[in-house]
Amino acid sequence: MNRTALVLGALLVVPLLLFLAVSLGKDPRAIDSPLVGKEAPTFTLEDLEGRVYQLAASRGRPVVxxxxxxxxxxxxxxxxxxxxxxxxxxxxVDFVGVVYQDEPAAIRQFVATRGAWGPSLIDPGSRVAIAYGVYGAPETFIVNAEGTIVEKVTGLVTPQALERILGELL
Amino acid sequence: MRPIFVMLVTLMPLLAIELVAQTGASGPLGLDAPRLTEAPAGTPLTGARLDRRSAEVADRLRCPSCQALSVADSPTDSSQAIRQEIRELLAAGYSEEQVMLYFERSYGEFIRLAPKATGFNLVVWLAPILALLGGLALVIFRLRSARTGSSEKTNEPEADLAPYLERVRRESQQ
Structure with a gap:
């Protein structure tokens, strides 16, 4: 009886421990994007000043x-x-910001005090965010010169990650 | 009057081209092309049917910015935007499964609140059933062994009590 219980227990516990060991090492927020390796959905959006930006116009250069x-x-x-x-x-490399569910006034103030690294595009109805499968902010998509998404970074982009990804593209 | 009219007719398209070139706007803002390129597989919905089906699809999708909450139950902006898109797609005649696939293409399978019962996902569907069956088997096993044990032990109390019974018998004879 004790032996049977031990074997049954091991059959239940060992796979569970293995599953936990593999899963706990992963970032729960990092969800693989099915868009990596696919053509980036192209969009046309306006920035805070009404200037129009077209992703298609950046073809030929990598885009962040x-x-x-x-x-x-x-x-x-x-x-x-x-x-x-x-x-x-x-x-x-073109750097493009898409505002994720925020107020233009807050963005304007933020950019005025901290500076801008690219256009801050307003995404009406979050259409572009949905097309890119954005789960939350920040999320960064790196698009190569041919218009293909090569990487998605969930959460903070580190200088090292940026250097590595863009270094491979340039 | 006529030269002015001719001039205006000639200049209007040029002015329009200049305006488009300045703004760069070639169409409405947002995505340049619809993400669903295939033909709608269902029939366009309206009214109460559209409301009901939209709610059903929203109930099957995970709110992207919440913890284990459906798009239907979530008050977030992202869920609201998704609910709007669901409605538009169903109104255009796309089937429920086409709408689900549309979101899955962007977000991955994680956007489905209930994972598809295929491949490794089967573990999620089968594990509760297996656990239930295992638990049931364990209960039956324990009950059976308890019953066997108790039937084996039926004579034991008498055997244990034998010296005492003998003593009672002796004392009662005295």
Whole structure:
């Protein structure tokens, strides 16, 4: 009886422990995007000043598309990373921000005080965010010169990650 | 009068081209192309049927920015935007499954509140049934062994009590 209980217990516990060991090492927020490796949905949006930006016009250069908001603390933390990235890769990589569920007034104030690393595009009805499968802010999609999404970064973009991804594309 | 009219007719298209070139706007803002390219497989819905089906689909989708909450139950902006898209797609004649696939293409399978019963996902569907059957088997096993044990032990109390019974018998004879 004890032996049977031990075997049955092991049959239940061992797979559970293995499952936990594999799963706990992963970031629960990092959900694989089915869009990686696929053509980036192209969009036309206006920035806060009414200037129109078309993703299709960036074809030929890699694009960093960052979904962000002022209420999102990690977005505030990663802002300097994107600022320095945009400066470093100016002319070679386009940096584009898509405002994720935020007020234009808040964005305007944020950009005025902290600077802009690219256009802050307003996404009416969150159509673009839905097309990119955005779960929350910040999320960053890296699009190569051919218009294919090569990577999605969930959460903060680190300078190292930016350097690695863009280094491979340039 | 006529030269002015001719001039206006000539200049209007040029002015329009210039305006488009300045703004760069070639169409409405948002996505350049619809994400669903296939033909609608259902019939366009309206009124109460559209309301009901929209709610049903929203109930099957996970709110992207919440914890284990459906799009139907979530008050967030992202869920509201998704509910609006569901409604538009169903009104255009797309079937429920086409709408589900549309969101799955962007968000991945995680957007489905209930995972599809295929591949590794089967574990999620089968595990509760297996656990229930296992529990049932354990209960039956324990009950049976308890019954066997108790039937084996039926003579034991008498055997244990034998010395005492003998003593009572002796004392009662005295």
């Amino acid at each position: 598309i960052n979904f962000w908001a002022t209420w999102c603390q990690p977005c505030v933390v990663e802002h300097p990373v994107l600022l320095s990235g945009a400066r470093r890769y100016a002319g070679r």
